[in-house]
Amino acid sequence: MDPTREPTHSRCAISTCGWCDRDGIDCRFCSGTGWWRPQRPHRECSGVIVWHRVDEPCRGCAGTGKEHSPVPAP
Ligand SMILES: [Zn+2]
Ligand SMILES: [Zn+2]
Numbered sequence: 001m002d003p004t005r006e007p008t009h010s011r012c013a014i015s016t017c018g019w020c021d022r023d024g025i026d027c028r029f030c031s032g033t034g035w036w037r038p039q040r041p042h043r044e045c046s047g048v049i050v051w052h053r054v055d056e057p058c059r060g061c062a063g064t065g066k067e068h069s070p071v072p073a074p
Contacts, residue, residue: 007034007065008057017068025067029060036060 011020019025026032036058039051057063 007032007061008063009034010064012062012064012068019061019066019068020064022066027058027061027065027067030058030065032065034058034061034063034065 011017014020027034030036034057036056037053038056039053041049042052043049058065061068
């Protein structure tokens with residue numbers, strides 16, 4: 001299994017976090033993977049713009065893959 005597909009942390013930095021105690025709600029930013037994969041533009045010497053994919057621990061859930069700030073459905 002690709003280790004980067006798994007959440008980086010089982011809990012966030014808050015030891016009493018109520019969101020981490022919940023199950024079944026995947027982070028809407030990373031779909032529960034705990035990773036955020038944005039693409040960033042990079043200009044080559046020739047002037048061509050290429051997109052580089054970067055992998056970062058998800059900021060929305062502190063890498064736990066669990067939703068930490070759901071908003072009510074509109
Ligand atoms: Zn938490
Ligand atoms: Zn997330």
